[in-house]
Amino acid sequence: MPSPNPIVNIENLCFTYDSREILHDVNLKIEEGMFAAMVGPNGGGKTTLLKLILGLLEPDHGSVKVFGKDPKSARKQIGYVPQSILFDPHFPASALDIVLMGRIDQKPWWRFDRNNRDVATQKLQQVGLADNIDTPFAQLSGGQRQRVLIAQALASEPKLLLLDEPDANLDQENTTTLFNLLRDLNKSVTILQVSHNLSLVSQFVSHVICVNQTVDMCPTSQMQALGTDRQGWIHLVHNECPVTSGKPHHHHHHNEN
Amino acid sequence: MAFLYNLIEFDYLRRTLLAVLLASLASGLVGSYVVVRRQSYMIGAISHSLLGGIGLARYLQTVHGIHWFTPLVGALVAALLAAIAISVLTQRNRFRQDIVLSAVWSLGVAAGLTAIAFTPGYAEDLNSYLFGSILLVAKHDIVIMTMLVAVIVLVILAMHNQFIALCFNEEMLALRGISTARVSFILHLLIAITVVILAQVVGIVLVLVLLVIPTATVATFTNSFLKMMVGGTLVCMAFCITGLLTSYQFDLPTGATIVEIAVATYLVASLAKLVFVKPGQRKT
Numbered sequence: 001m002p003s004p005n006p007i008v009n010i011e012n013l014c015f016t017y018d019s020r021e022i023l024h025d026v027n028l029k030i031e032e033g034m035f036a037a038m039v040g041p042n043g044g045g046k047t048t049l050l051k052l053i054l055g056l057l058e059p060d061h062g063s064v065k066v067f068g069k070d071p072k073s074a075r076k077q078i079g080y081v082p083q084s085i086l087f088d089p090h091f092p093a094s095a096l097d098i099v100l101m102g103r104i105d106q107k108p109w110w111r112f113d114r115n116n117r118d119v120a121t122q123k124l125q126q127v128g129l130a131d132n133i134d135t136p137f138a139q140l141s142g143g144q145r146q147r148v149l150i151a152q153a154l155a156s157e158p159k160l161l162l163l164d165e166p167d168a169n170l171d172q173e174n175t176t177t178l179f180n181l182l183r184d185l186n187k188s189v190t191i192l193q194v195s196h197n198l199s200l201v202s203q204f205v206s207h208v209i210c211v212n213q214t215v216d217m218c219p220t221s222q223m224q225a226l227g228t229d230r231q232g233w234i235h236l237v238h239n240e241c242p243v244t245s246g247k248p249h250h251h252h253h254h255n256e257n
Numbered sequence: 258m259a260f261l262y263n264l265i266e267f268d269y270l271r272r273t274l275l276a277v278l279l280a281s282l283a284s285g286l287v288g289s290y291v292v293v294r295r296q297s298y299m300i301g302a303i304s305h306s307l308l309g310g311i312g313l314a315r316y317l318q319t320v321h322g323i324h325w326f327t328p329l330v331g332a333l334v335a336a337l338l339a340a341i342a343i344s345v346l347t348q349r350n351r352f353r354q355d356i357v358l359s360a361v362w363s364l365g366v367a368a369g370l371t372a373i374a375f376t377p378g379y380a381e382d383l384n385s386y387l388f389g390s391i392l393l394v395a396k397h398d399i400v401i402m403t404m405l406v407a408v409i410v411l412v413i414l415a416m417h418n419q420f421i422a423l424c425f426n427e428e429m430l431a432l433r434g435i436s437t438a439r440v441s442f443i444l445h446l447l448i449a450i451t452v453v454i455l456a457q458v459v460g461i462v463l464v465l466v467l468l469v470i471p472t473a474t475v476a477t478f479t480n481s482f483l484k485m486m487v488g489g490t491l492v493c494m495a496f497c498i499t500g501l502l503t504s505y506q507f508d509l510p511t512g513a514t515i516v517e518i519a520v521a522t523y524l525v526a527s528l529a530k531l532v533f534v535k536p537g538q539r540k541t
Contacts, residue, residue, distance in 0.1 A: 054432060075432050082428060091425055092293065092482045101422040105433045110414045136480030156433065 005068055006031050007160055007190050008053055010215075013062035015048060022048050026062070026215045030160075035186040037201045038194045040211040046194045047083075049211055050162050053192075054080060066160070076105070079153030079189075081163040084146055090138045095148045098137055099123055102155030123151040127181060143174030147181065154185070161185065163193035167201070179204040269392060276394045277497040279402045280458045280467070285490025286413055287451040288472040289482060290444060294424045297469050299445070302358040303339045303452045304464040306365030310335025311386050311461075312372025319376050328386065329398050332456060333405075335365060336449035344442040389460030389512030391501070398457060405450050412447060420444055421482065458497060459512035470519040471496060474526050496522065 008030035015023040022045045030036060038046045051057045052064050055071030066074035079102070091098075099120040100112050108116065124133050127147040132140060140148065146166055153161060166182075167175045175197065182191055183204050192209075195201040202208055202220055209217045263270055291297060314331025317323040339361050347354045373383065385393060394402075413420070419440045422430045427437045455464045472489035479485060500515030 056428065056431075076434060078432070080429065080432055082426065087426065088293075090480075092476065092480050092485055093421065093425070094481075097421070097482075098425070101418070101425060101429065102433070104418055104422050104430060104435060108418045110417055112418070138480045152429075 007034075007067060008192070009063075009065040009068075010052075011063050013052065013059045013064060015045070015052060015057065016060050017048070021213065023052075023211075023215070024213050028209065028215050028217060030190065030192055032190055033186070034207055035183065035191045035205045036193070036207040036209055036217070037198075037205040038192065038209045038211050039196070039198045039201070044212040045215075046211045047164055049215070050080075050164055050192075050194060053162065054078060076156065077159045079156055079158030079161045081146075081149050081153045081161070081166060083164045083168060084142070084149060084166075085168065087145075087149070089145065093137050094134050095124060095129060095137060095140065095144075095151075096120055096133045098148050099151045099155050102152040105156070119157075120151070120155055123154045124148070126154065126185070127151045128177075141174075143170055143177060146170065146174075146178060150181070150185075154189075159189060161189050161191045161193075163191070165194050165196060167195055167197055172200075175200060272394055272396065272399055273391055273501065274498075275399055276391060276402060276457055277494060277501070279399075279406045280455050281471075281490045281493035281497060282406050283409055283451040283454045284468055284471050284493040285486050285488070286409055287447050288468050288489050288493075289476075289485040290420055290424060291448060292469060292472045292476055292485070293421075293482070294444075296448070297465060298355070298358055299343065299448065300452060300465050300468050302343065302362040302365075303336050303449050304456060304461050305362045306335050306339035306368075307332040307453065307456055307461050308335075308370075308386065309365040309368030309372070310338075312369035312376070316372045316376045319378070327397070329401055329453070329457070332453045333401075333450070335368075336453045337446060339365065340445040340449035341442075344438070344445050348438050385460070386456075387460050387462050388510060389456070389458055389463060391458045391497075391511050394457055402454050402457065405454055409447055409450060412443065416440070416443060459515055463512050463516045466516045466519055467493065467496070470523050474519075474523045477526050477530050492522075 006029040008028065010026055010028040013023060013026040014021065022043075026049070028049075038049065040046055048057065052059055053066060053071060055064075055066075055075060064071050067077055096117070100108075100116060102123075103112065103116050103119065106112070106116055112120070121133055124130060127150055129144060129147055129151065132144060137145065137148065150161075150163070150166070153163075163182075166178055170178060179201065182193070185191065186206075193201075193205075198208070205220060207217055207219050209215060291300065310331035310333070311328040312331075313335075314326050314328045317326045317331075342361060343354075343357055346352045346357045419430065419435060422433075422435075423437060423440045423444065427441075430440065431437045451468060452464050455467050459467050471493035472485050474492055475485050475488035479488065496519045497515055500518050501511060503509065503518070504511040504514040
């Protein structure tokens with residue numbers, strides 16, 4: 001049953017960049033407790049949609065409401081994990097230091113106080129890095145670094161967690177660990193992530209959202225209802241919202257600087 | 258030994274060492290952010306803009322008799338103006354950063370040359386501003402440098418966490434409700450102040466090396482930001498004092514000697530890491 005107050009409510013949204021329409025007439029409701037994955041081709045508008053929800057971009061038409069508010073005023077309740085490629089893997093800081101950055105709005109004086117350090121430590125334990133609290137960021141594996149970034153997003157105690165391709169550059173084993181972790185976190189936080197790996201992600205999430213200029217959401221449970229195997233369902237998704245059909249788009253990056 | 262004897266004997270040498278200590282502190286503290294944020298090009302732009310302020314100061318002193326407007330004050334004014342211009346113009350990608358930096362860089366030098374044209378007898382001490390004159394640092398310059406370093410330390414104590422988050426990921430800082438424009442503006446002001454302090458030691462043209470190389474040398478061996486700051490300060494002091502002694506002994510230009518020692522050490526450190534640190538443990 002859709003609730004009257006969805007966590008994210010997007011209505012009739014259009015977004016144009018460099019005179020190219022990236023998103024057209026998007027309607028999307030993310031309900032509390034959902035674990036949703038956005039899939040679609042590069043340049044289809046997945047990252048753009050995340051940035052609209054974060055209020056980093058403004059729609060040309062339509063509206064975005066997060067927790068019933070303007071995205072900018074809802075930001076404090078959102079945890080965001082950008083694409084890991086945007087981070088310097090050699091950044092001179094420990095795992096704990098990175099997580100503490102998620103509590104920067106606590107206005108610390110040189111060092112964070114005990115309370116903030118305790119929260120950050122607890123978030124590292126939650127993502128399974130209890131043994132790596134003081135490990136330098138540079139000495140962690142790619143999968144561990146990704147989990148540190150998730151702990152950083154969790155450090156602000158968000159009610160909504162947004163992740164941009166957390167599975168990029170991870171092998172199958174690390175990706176499975178990551179999705180298991182996210183499914184675990186989903187017990188207390190609503191999750192919306194961008195993913196490339198539809199066949200794997202569909203085993204974990206509650207909803208798949210196809211983003212390719214237009215947006216369609218399909219509950220993963222309908223897969224069983226339709227009596228098709230996973231591959232068949234994927235084809236169904238592909239046909240309903242043209243994930244693979246249509247011309248290839250150039251990948252666009254917005255607002256990265 | 259002659260240097261040690263002279264150090265006890267002469268006031269100016271003690272002042273020189275104090276200037277080196279202050280400059281090294283500024284370099285180690287602020288240089289760490291510059292290295293992590295990869296903003297060395299900005300230092301080149303700010304340092305060359307100093308020439309405009311120094312030229313103006315010499316013009317006002319010589320032609321209009323405004324003696325309190327010393328070259329150090331002029332340099333400080335020019336550096337802060339350059340930092341403000343860079344911050345405002347590059348905010349939200351209004352203008353491309355490399356173009357703004359190039360413009361500030363050349364405009365500073367041009368303003369300096371114009372001021373020189375209007376100032377009688379100025380050209381002869383141009384050399385010491387361009388390439389440093391650590392042995393000529395005056396008592397009132399030391400007072401100003403001390404105040405500037407105190408400002409740097411206080412601002413870093415208050416804002417280190419915001420600076421480091423800015424260096425790591427600007428977007429995340431903005432999403433936590435903190436103005437990235439404000440934080441990067443304050444960091445740019447600190448960089449400007451540091452450039453002014455270091456220019457007293459090695460001169461405008463050679464500042465870039467002394468602000469970046471000490472912390473970069475330490476960064477090849479550590480993953481800790483605090484170690485970069487402390488180590489950068491110590492290494493910068495070592496560069497300056499070795500450079501001073503060597504230049505004193507062999508009658509070489511001091512600024513140039515310091516820079517040569519710094520770059521040589523950085524190269525040796527990087528090579529040593531390639532040779533001695535196993536690929537698995539390698540940081541870069």
